[in-house]
Amino acid sequence: MVYFNTRYSILQVSHHPPVSAFHADSQHFVFHGSVHPKIKFCGKSVEFQPKGHVTVELPRWGEAYTWSNVNCCVHNVIVGKLWIEQYGVMEVLCHGGAGLRANLTFKPAGFQNRDLHRVDGFIVDPRICRTVGKLWIEQYGVMEVLCHGGAGLRANLTFKPAGFQNRDLHRVDGFIVDPRICRTVGKLWIEQYGVMEVLCHGGAGLRANLTFKPAGFQNRDLHRVDGFIVDPR
Numbered sequence: 312m313v314y315f316n317t318r319y320s321i322l323q324v325s326h327h328p329p330v331s332a333f334h335a336d337s338q339h340f341v342f343h344g345s346v347h348p349k350i351k352f353c354g355k356s357v358e359f360q361p362k363g364h365v366t367v368e369l370p371r372w373g374e375a376y377t378w379s380n381v382n383c384c385v386h387n388v389i390v391g392k393l394w395i396e397q398y399g400v401m402e403v404l405c406h407g408g409a410g411l412r413a414n415l416t417f418k419p420a421g422f423q424n425r426d427l428h429r430v431d432g433f434i435v436d437p438r439i440c441r442t443v444g445k446l447w448i449e450q451y452g453v454m455e456v457l458c459h460g461g462a463g464l465r466a467n468l469t470f471k472p473a474g475f476q477n478r479d480l481h482r483v484d485g486f487i488v489d490p491r492i493c494r495t496v497g498k499l500w501i502e503q504y505g506v507m508e509v510l511c512h513g514g515a516g517l518r519a520n521l522t523f524k525p526a527g528f529q530n531r532d533l534h535r536v537d538g539f540i541v542d543p544r
Contacts, residue, residue: 330363341368346380355390359383374408381417396420396427410437449473449480463490502526502533516543 319335330347344365351358361380368375381399396419403413415432449472456466468485502525509519521538 339369339371341370342366353384355388356384356386357388359385372408375406376403377406378403411435412437464488465490517541518543 317335317337319333321331321333324330324332324345325347328347330345332343332345334341334343336342342365344363346361346363349360349362351360360382364377364379366375366377378401381397381401383395383397386394386396398417398419401415401417403415405411412435413432414435415430418426418429418431420427451470451472454468454470456468458464465488466485467488468483471479471482471484473480504523504525507521507523509521511517518541519538520541521536524532524535524537526533
């Protein structure tokens with residue numbers, strides 16, 4: 312059949328199990344695929360699992376995109392107002408061109424339909440990021456947790472970067488502030504003091520000793536650092 316310069320055909324190629332195939336093409340695209348749905352009745356709703364693959368070819372750009380559809384659920388098929396939700400994970404692959412990959416997550420409706428028709432996702436460009444070796448995850452940064460009501464506590468958590476040889480991987484430091492005990496009055500300022508030893512592993516094997524001075528009288532030594540370097544040779 313031809314419609315608006317587009318040819319298309321739809322056939323049921325199998326009855327048991329039911330499988331349908333379709334094909335459409337024009338001078339701009341080619342669209343084809345197959346669907347063999349699985350249907351599950353859940354009391355007041357019906358869930359459709361549209362198994363199969365769909366492909367769109369774009370000859371002008373030399374690209375083709377393939378994906379599988381997500382689940383579809385029709386609610387209130389017996390009593391009430393009909394409504395539809397789609398949920399599941401969809402991966403869209405680009406064959407040719409940049410070789411992009413999109414991962415889309417169709418959220419279930421959830422409590423009071425807050426996530427109805429919500430889709431989250433990301434695109435992976437293999438030209439920028441590649442996976443080599445074993446995957447591992449690192450989290451770092453500062454998190455502030457506020458308590459609204461009650462004691463009004465506040466927690467400050469610092470997720471450490473992995474660092475040298477992953478020594479601080481998954482390390483979290485932090486403290487809790489109780490406003491009933493400590494309060495901030497005046498202008499905030501920061502002081503660092505103590506002794507730091509920096510070791511060089513390999514090479515010349517140098518060692519640096521740094522002394523961060525306390526602020527002292529009238530902050531004369533604020534941010535002052537003294538130190539020396541030891542060469543074992």
